[in-house]
Amino acid sequence: MxxxxxxxxxxxxxxxxxxxxxxxxxxxxxxxxxxxxxxxxxxxxxxxxxxxxxxxxxxxxxxxxxxxAIAWGEPAIATSISTVLHGRLIYRGKDAVKLSATATLEETAELLWASDRPVSFASLTPSAARQSGTPTAFARLSALAAEGWSSLGRRPAMLQQDGAAATSALATALGATPGSEPVHARLAQGWSVEAPGADLIRKALVLLADHELNASTFAARVAASTGAPIAACLLAGLATLTGPRHGGAGAAAIALVEDAERLGADEAIARWLAHDRPLPGFGHPLYPEGDPRAESVFSGLEIDDGLSRLRKAVLAATGLHPNIDFALAAITRSLRLPADAPFRLFALGRSVGWTAHAIEQVTSNRLIRPRARYDGPISMG
Structure with a gap:
């Protein structure tokens, strides 16, 4: 053969x-x-x-x-929001990489939500919290979820308003300054990043906005299928995103880079693999020839020597290409962002996709309730 x-x-x-x-x-x-x-x-x-x-x-x-079907199997849920086809990420028929060249997260939300009006994530109220980050994000979304209306029986336009409000709250909780400017600009202000860096943040947010039926999106859809408030659906997505196999991969990629700088790239790679740990930031089942989202980020970013050496060493040792998590680590190092910036960017960008999928699930009027295959003991007494 x-x-x-x-x-x-x-x-x-x-x-x-x-x-x-x-x-x-x-x-x-x-x-x-x-x-x-x-x-x-x-x-x-x-x-x-x-x-x-x-x-x-x-x-x-x-x-x-x-x-x-649960793990990288046959498609289980029909959606018109996004897909990966021939190694390209598609948002409602548009190439996400091409879209990220100029679009804002707000414009991407308008597309993914199929909104008939511009979307705004403006937040004009100064934040009462002195700190920003994941705990604050959970607290804000929890409060909104507790007070939110059920998503059932409401028009998509109303659900979009709920999603915009939740994403706005999430943005300020993750470090964006109050204002009416696009959220990437406000996030850059909160992180003291100049214009070129702000544009890189914009591109990353657009590329992270959705990615088919990933784990956090599935969690958001399950919540939506019960009629939970949109903020609760985003909270379900955020909780799922915290796992090291999902949104935590960016932090792990930074740890791998630091190991490579301390031990040398080849030694660091050997140690990670010897402990049966996949290399964070490299490879993706949907992109066997390389993640186009990462390549798009690299086109506007000068990668430092440590990242460059690691990238070449991993390719030589495993044949794996960088994915979006490695790109987020590169952005974090290049712009000197907070250590948890990869997770913050991921959560803020993906909140748009969670909202899109929650609305699509609600309007389908179907409960997601698979059956379990029981393999435990059965008492005959």
């Missing part, structure tokens, strides 16, 4: 439509690369196709299919 197959060969061996082949590629289940003879065409990894064909031939029970 050859290492790479043509599109026609892949379709024939799997007996699938082109759309299904592209879906497998976008989810990282089939590797793809440009054809050396004709870069306009693509080739597909034969081993991945053979493994998929074997699983299909064996057949799978409904229970096994349902279980596999």
């Amino acid at each position: 050859t290492e790479w197959l043509t599109r026609e060969q892949a379709l024939e061996r799997l007996n699938i439509r082109p759309q299904t082949l592209y879906a497998y590629v976008s989810r990282g289940r089939i590797g793809m690369k440009p054809d050396d003879a004709d870069p306009r065409r693509s080739q597909y990894r034969a081993d991945d196709i053979a493994a998929l064909a074997t699983r299909r031939d064996r057949g799978r029970s409904p229970q096994a299919i349902a279980e596999s």
